[in-house]
Amino acid sequence: MADTKQRLVFSIIEFLNHSIEDGTVKADDKESLEVAIQCIGEAFGVDPTDTEQAAQLSTKPATLKNIFDVFIKTREKTKASGATSAPESAESSAASSSSKPKAPSPAVKAEAEKLKQKGNSLMTSKKYDEAIQMYTDAVALDPTNPVYFSNRAAAHASKGDHLSAIGDAEEAISIDPNFVKAYSRLGHAQFSIGDYAASVSAFERGLALEPTNANLKAGLQNAKARVASESRSATQERSAAATTTPPAGTDSARGANNLNDILSSMGNLAGAGGPGGGGMPDLASLMSNPAIMQMASQLASNGGLDSLMQDPNIANMAARFQNGDMPSQDEIRNLGQRFGGGFGGAGGA
The missing domain is CATH 1.20.5.420 (Immunoglobulin FC, subunit C)
Structure with missing residues (x-):
């Protein structure tokens, strides 16, 4: 997901x-x-x-x-419905009722129905833009009929404008909460934009009104399957992410310990006054030590040497080494302490 x-x-x-x-x-x-x-x-x-x-x-x-426009419209509708649900005075109640669309006259309703029929014919011919215009004209004549909004939602969906379809389906439901077809339109539009949880909710609301509706049942089954699939995908992604993190005890996690072992061995050789001059450990002895070479190989393979050389003090010491300036015993001991060794010369206090 x-x-x-x-x-x-x-x-x-x-x-x-x-x-x-x-x-x-x-x-x-x-x-x-x-x-x-x-x-x-x-x-x-x-x-x-x-x-x-x-x-x-x-x-x-x-x-x-588009998404933001739908959000703004939905929020405005929610605010409006919340305001009308509060206790009202007689004056405000009258003002509110007067702002609601009035039922048109029978003649106007008949004209709106003709426009709807034209829209339906255009839908059959797949002339979706023209059908939308017919339904819009019908809504202008009779905004109290949820069918016009529902049909326009279908036309929007047919041309791939599922957000507009959602808006019209919700408008149809707000006009008539028992208009089952609007829940089907809403559920399919939400499914089409990938909002499967909202789609499940829309189909379930429709089925609560009409439990035997086959279209709603099929839509609900598909939406639930997608929700379950997304849940499985999310679980698999979390599992895959967890397996990419090196667990404690792997070569990568042991890199610092290996480094500490190498530095500790160098410090011990230095403290013992190895054959190298000036208290410097004998590099030949180090190179012939299989344990030291194995740990150095592990560092190289797991990226530990790259991390090590990013330290400015290490880089400086390496540059000096190339110029024949050997690090002192104290520098090696201090370096070991930085990596958690805390080691000193052989036979400490």
Whole structure:
């Protein structure tokens, strides 16, 4: 399952790139925005040029702006419904009721029905944009009929605009909470944008009204299967991530201990006054010691030597060594203490 944060970041990058292309952003700001896009992508591990990753993270046909528009509309509806549910005075109640769409006259209703029928015919011919216009005209005449919103939701879905379909389906439900077909439209649209949990909820709400509806049952079964699949994928991803972390006791985890062993041996040889001059350990003795060579080989294989050479003190000591300046016994002992050895010369206190 694609990471939600990465999907959001990918949508933001798409929006910003589109803003550059359509001229929304001034030419003077283009370079700065491109740098910002690159920084955002790197921070969240999102590369819009990676076609495989783009396929996983894309929300098409929905765009970030579409999603945000639906959120704003939904929030406004929620606020409006919350405000009307509060106790009202007689004056405010009258004002509220007057703001609700009034039922049209029979003649207007008949005209709206004709528009709906035209829309249905256009849907059969797959002329979805024209059908949407017919349903929109019908809604303008009779906004109290949930069928017009539901049919328009179907037309939006047919052309891949599932966010608009969600908006119309929810509008139909708000007009008539018992209109079962709207729950089916809503569930299928939410399924199409990958919001499987919301899809399950929509189908279940519809089935609560009509338990034998075959379309709702099939939709619910598919949505639940996707939710279960996403859950399994998430579990597998967590398991895979856990196995990539080297457990304690592996070669990588033992790198510091191996280093400490090597330095300890060098310190012991130095403290014992080995054959090397000036208290310096005899390198020939070290190189002929199989245990030391094995530990050095392990460090090389698990990347420990690379990490070691990143230490500025180690790098400085290596440079001096190349110039014939041997490190002193105290330097070796201090180096060992830094890596947890705390060793000294042979036969300590």
